[in-house]
Amino acid sequence: MTPFEIGLLFSGLLVVLVLIGVRVAFAAALIGLFGLITIQAQRLGFDKGLLVAIKLAGTIPHSKSTTYALSLIPTFILIGYLAYYAGLTKSLFEAAKRWVGWLPGGLGVATVFATAGFAAVSGASVATSAVFARIAIPEMLKVGYDKAFAAGVVAAGGTLASLIPPSAILVIYAIIVEQSVGQLLLAGFLPGAVSALIYAGIVIGLAKWRKDLGPPVGGFTWRQRFESLPGAMPIFAVVAIIIYCIYFGWGTPTEAGALGAFVVLVMAVWKGMRWGELKGALMESAKLTVMIFTIIWGVLLYVRFLGFAGLPETFAEWIAGLDQPRIVTLLMILAAYAILGMFMDAIGMLLLTLPVVYPAVIALGYDPIWFGIIVVKMAELCLITPPIGLNCFVVAGVRPDISVQDVFKGASPFFIADVLTVAVLIAFPEIVLWLPNKIAGG
Amino acid sequence: ATTWNASLWGKRRAFTEHMEKLSELVAQKSNGEFQIKLHYGAALSKNRENLDGISIGAFEMAQFCAGYHRDKNPTITVLELPFLGVTTLEQEIKLSNAVYSHPATQKDLARWNAKLLMPSPMPQYNVAGTGAAPTSLADFDGMRIRATGGIGQAFKTVGAVPTSVTSSEAYNALESGVVDSVAFAPHAHLAFRTVDIAKWWTTNLNPGTVNCPIVANIDSFEALSDENKEILMSSIPEALDHYLAKYGEVYDKWGPVLEENGVQKIDFPQAEIDAFRESAATPAREAWIKDMEAKGVPAQELYDLVVKTLNE
Amino acid sequence: MASTTVRTDDSLLSKADRQIFRVESTLNLMAGLVVFTLMILAVAQIVGRKVFNLPIPGFIDWVEQFMVVFAFLGVAYCQRLGGHIRMDILIGRVRGRPLWLAEVVGVLLMMIAVGALVYGSYLHFERALTIGDSTIDIALPTWPAKLMVPVALGLLWLRLLVQLIGYGRAFINGEEIPIAVPMIEDAAAVAKREAEEAMGLSLDELEGRGKDPDGGDKDKGARS
Ligand code: NA
Numbered sequence: 016m017t018p019f020e021i022g023l024l025f026s027g028l029l030v031v032l033v034l035i036g037v038r039v040a041f042a043a044a045l046i047g048l049f050g051l052i053t054i055q056a057q058r059l060g061f062d063k064g065l066l067v068a069i070k071l072a073g074t075i076p077h078s079k080s081t082t083y084a085l086s087l088i089p090t091f092i093l094i095g096y097l098a099y100y101a102g103l104t105k106s107l108f109e110a111a112k113r114w115v116g117w118l119p120g121g122l123g124v125a126t127v128f129a130t131a132g133f134a135a136v137s138g139a140s141v142a143t144s145a146v147f148a149r150i151a152i153p154e155m156l157k158v159g160y161d162k163a164f165a166a167g168v169v170a171a172g173g174t175l176a177s178l179i180p181p182s183a184i185l186v187i188y189a190i191i192v193e194q195s196v197g198q199l200l201l202a203g204f205l206p207g208a209v210s211a212l213i214y215a216g217i218v219i220g221l222a223k224w225r226k227d228l229g230p231p232v233g234g235f236t237w238r239q240r241f242e243s244l245p246g247a248m249p250i251f252a253v254v255a256i257i258i259y260c261i262y263f264g265w266g267t268p269t270e271a272g273a274l275g276a277f278v279v280l281v282m283a284v285w286k287g288m289r290w291g292e293l294k295g296a297l298m299e300s301a302k303l304t305v306m307i308f309t310i311i312w313g314v315l316l317y318v319r320f321l322g323f324a325g326l327p328e329t330f331a332e333w334i335a336g337l338d339q340p341r342i343v344t345l346l347m348i349l350a351a352y353a354i355l356g357m358f359m360d361a362i363g364m365l366l367l368t369l370p371v372v373y374p375a376v377i378a379l380g381y382d383p384i385w386f387g388i389i390v391v392k393m394a395e396l397c398l399i400t401p402p403i404g405l406n407c408f409v410v411a412g413v414r415p416d417i418s419v420q421d422v423f424k425g426a427s428p429f430f431i432a433d434v435l436t437v438a439v440l441i442a443f444p445e446i447v448l449w450l451p452n453k454i455a456g457g
Numbered sequence: 458a459t460t461w462n463a464s465l466w467g468k469r470r471a472f473t474e475h476m477e478k479l480s481e482l483v484a485q486k487s488n489g490e491f492q493i494k495l496h497y498g499a500a501l502s503k504n505r506e507n508l509d510g511i512s513i514g515a516f517e518m519a520q521f522c523a524g525y526h527r528d529k530n531p532t533i534t535v536l537e538l539p540f541l542g543v544t545t546l547e548q549e550i551k552l553s554n555a556v557y558s559h560p561a562t563q564k565d566l567a568r569w570n571a572k573l574l575m576p577s578p579m580p581q582y583n584v585a586g587t588g589a590a591p592t593s594l595a596d597f598d599g600m601r602i603r604a605t606g607g608i609g610q611a612f613k614t615v616g617a618v619p620t621s622v623t624s625s626e627a628y629n630a631l632e633s634g635v636v637d638s639v640a641f642a643p644h645a646h647l648a649f650r651t652v653d654i655a656k657w658w659t660t661n662l663n664p665g666t667v668n669c670p671i672v673a674n675i676d677s678f679e680a681l682s683d684e685n686k687e688i689l690m691s692s693i694p695e696a697l698d699h700y701l702a703k704y705g706e707v708y709d710k711w712g713p714v715l716e717e718n719g720v721q722k723i724d725f726p727q728a729e730i731d732a733f734r735e736s737a738a739t740p741a742r743e744a745w746i747k748d749m750e751a752k753g754v755p756a757q758e759l760y761d762l763v764v765k766t767l768n769e
Numbered sequence: 770m771a772s773t774t775v776r777t778d779d780s781l782l783s784k785a786d787r788q789i790f791r792v793e794s795t796l797n798l799m800a801g802l803v804v805f806t807l808m809i810l811a812v813a814q815i816v817g818r819k820v821f822n823l824p825i826p827g828f829i830d831w832v833e834q835f836m837v838v839f840a841f842l843g844v845a846y847c848q849r850l851g852g853h854i855r856m857d858i859l860i861g862r863v864r865g866r867p868l869w870l871a872e873v874v875g876v877l878l879m880m881i882a883v884g885a886l887v888y889g890s891y892l893h894f895e896r897a898l899t900i901g902d903s904t905i906d907i908a909l910p911t912w913p914a915k916l917m918v919p920v921a922l923g924l925l926w927l928r929l930l931v932q933l934i935g936y937g938r939a940f941i942n943g944e945e946i947p948i949a950v951p952m953i954e955d956a957a958a959v960a961k962r963e964a965e966e967a968m969g970l971s972l973d974e975l976e977g978r979g980k981d982p983d984g985g986d987k988d989k990g991a992r993s
């Protein structure tokens with residue numbers, strides 16, 4: 016067998032292992048190890064090849080995990096917990112309600128904007144949905160919102176957290192494809208905002224079309240509106256600090272993220288967070304962090320094997336050589352992601368596919384930063400699609416009175432919104448690239 | 458047929474052109490019987506682990522830079538001492554070859570099962586910065602500079618503040634003012650776009666550079682037929698000539714880029730450079746020799762070899 | 770803190786499980802504390818540089834050396850609580866013996882990978898220690914960080930051994946709920962737990978409802 020064939024065969028085996036429930040990080044590590052053994056054994060004979068492969072594999076966990084840019088990931092995870100303790104979620108929703116509640120589907124629009132705001136301090140989509148399921152859904156139901164609709168808005172709004180920085184998944188993408196973490200984080204801002212606006216548009220449109228979905232809530236005076244702002248201010252303060260910090264030379268993007276987390280920590284302590292809660296937050300952050308690092312090095316072990324097998328280059332050459340417009344190829348890749356996303360976790364899906372897909376997309380001439388935002392948007396899409404859209408399960412889990420089927424139903428219009436967003440980003444790549452180019456000079 | 462894999466990082470660029478040429482020549486001279494396959498993008502190993510990969514026998518050839526891990530290759534770091542007085546790539550090649558063929562160096566690298574084949578000569582570092590251009594050494598006092606290892610230490614002796622920033626964050630750090638200046642080899646200034654925002658640029662400080670050899674796995678080399686060994690070794694000079702030509706093209710682009718970006722070129726008077734060299738080079742050298750002798754490296758001998766070769 | 774269901778009893782296996790869990794928890798807390806310290810250090814770095822023009826020398830080198838703590842030390846803890854992600858779309862549909870068999874196979878495969886990596890990463894450490902290796906900027910030795918990897922993976926291997934016995938016993942005896950292994954949960958329960966963990970506390974507590982300390986009531990929803 017040629018190394019390329021070995022690469023294909025073992026990649027197929029990896030899919031089998033993942034399907035039968037072997038934990039993704041270790042399935043990838045095992046396949047990477049076996050693949051390296053096979054390739055090295057062909058070169059050097061079995062005994063020597065086995066030893067070379069094991070030694071080679073043994074360098075990867077340390078080598079791949081101690082990359083400076085990855086040091087941001089645990090900080091981004093921690094910041095989400097801290098924001099919750101700092102009481103930022105409730106005050107955000109309250110402010111959004113007073114300002115945009117008068118619109119058709121006003122509380123839904125408020126939910127979208129509040130989740131977008133919370134996204135600026137939260138790196139995790141699932142957590143965002145969970146928090147707002149408890150804050151926003153009761154208020155919506157109180158004024159007569161349709162259950163499925165209310166739940167769907169929350170499930171979809173949560174996905175904004177991965178696009179709007181800080182975002183763990185954007186950092187992971189940057190590491191895998193060796194692009195600037197800072198640029199990717201900056202690139203997420205505007206698409207996140209566009210995505211939120213499209214969500215809000217869908218909510219307003221639906222509420223106008225079917226009056227029973229969600230009535231407006233009016234009657235807030237300007238005074239009440241302005242009174243709601245100080246509570247939500249910290250979010251804007253954190254965003255401002257991060258951008259100011261980068262723009263005016265206080266720190267690199269890496270350091271700015273840590274500073275943002277620190278500011279939220281101070282707020283959380285001020286609001287009464289104590290050692291018990293902090294310890295809980297640290298334990299959970301550490302657990303989530305090690306899970307992410309394990310899957311990173313596990314998958315990179317598999318990627319190292321692919322490198323020896325020469326699979327990514329060959330696939331990229333094949334894709335680039337296809338006799339069809341590149342947009343058709345891109346759309347096929349995105350469709351594949353949409354289908355894969357139905358069955359896979361977002362981070363796992365990106366890690367497993369990017370090593371092969373990314374070189375191909377770049378060979379087509381697409382921009383690496385732009386593709387990062389597109390592919391993360393695709394990965395977020397899978398959080399609201401059946402059968403295992405995690406955000407929908409979270410919402411249903413928090414609200415026992417709403418069935419998972421209802422949440423999926425309520426979230427389905429946002430699937431269309433996401434397709435629309437991706438189309439907009441494909442048509443106007445400047446939305447993604449303007450801010451990183453502006454700040455990092457193109 | 459014999460196929461070697463070579464581990465490289467980054468894209469194909471002037472810095473890897475000798476490998477491209479070597480691969481081409483070897484295949485040509487052996488009628489395709491001996492192939493060197495180049496793997497870019499750190500597909501086989503991260504650059505800091507290339508020596509580990511050679512030692513393991515995971516691939517047969519690799520490129521690395523001594524400064525990435527001084528303790529892996531203490532002998533070669535003599536070539537990275539600040540202010541050796543190197544000005545051209547040809548000198549860099551001559552010095553590297555002299556040090557590479559010293560028995561102590563070969564013994565050092567043999568610990569990794571590595572045989573030194575040829576250098577990837579790098580131009581001297583230049584400092585590019587924003588803010589007021591330094592006209593004398595005193596102007597470096599308090600300046601935050603992105604410079605690692607020995608070059609960072611050298612600038613510290615004139616009062617500059619070496620600051621940790623990754624190379625990919627260098628642009629951002631310089632633009633925002635996290636650092637005031639960045640020390641890179643010219644091609645890195647191009648690659649990381651620091652020239653796009655720098656206001657000034659030092660032309661003749663020649664503070665030093667990194668040394669980046671190409672090595673082969675000793676066992677693999679010994680296993681080559683005599684004919685292939687000869688083909689490989691005899692192709693090296695031509696590969697290096699090709700490298701120099703390609704680097705020349707980078708230099709041709711260089712002047713216009715600086716011009717276009719309105720970067721002011723700073724020539725330091727010889728007296729200032731001598732003073733800098735005096736304050737930085739001597740302590741750095743003495744510390745290095747003391748440190749290395751403690752590790753059993755014939756440091757004085759290696760340093761004398763460098764000086765002698767340079768004066769030849 | 771939310772935890773996945775792990776059944777305990779008086780058996781030797783369960784005792785071993787809990788002893789190891791104590792070590793795992795301590796290491797995981799260390800990882801959390803390093804994350805916290807890193808955040809504080811980054812702020813100190815910004816302030817030091819901006820206000821006093823005194824950046825922390827070799828900041829990146831230090832961070833890279835300490836990252837290994839949160840990248841690895843919690844790896845066994847995470848496995849104990851079933852935290853490493855997997856796809857249970859198929860495995861979530863079987864119960865009893867077939868399920869325990871699948872788990873045994875999965876754990877065995879993990880043990881092969883982890884065992885090989887313990888050896889390989891030990892050799893990686895050994896090279897750094899005996900031949901020498903140091904960081905780019907301030908030449909910190911890298912062997913202590915490299916040593917963390919085989920240590921953490923060794924502990925994970927022990928944890929896997931406990932789980933192998935747990936699942937193996939369940940398979941042989943046809944147990945309904947095995948000892949010392951995380952229970953498989955359906956997607957709804959996983960989602961709910963993740964949401965809880967995302968906030969470091971239980972949603973049930975917030976809703977003012979009681980919480981089963983072993984989380985045994987979470988098995989509801991899609992699968993039933
Ligand atoms: Na976010």
Ligand code: NA
Nearest residue numbers: 357397403404
């Ligand atoms: Na899904």
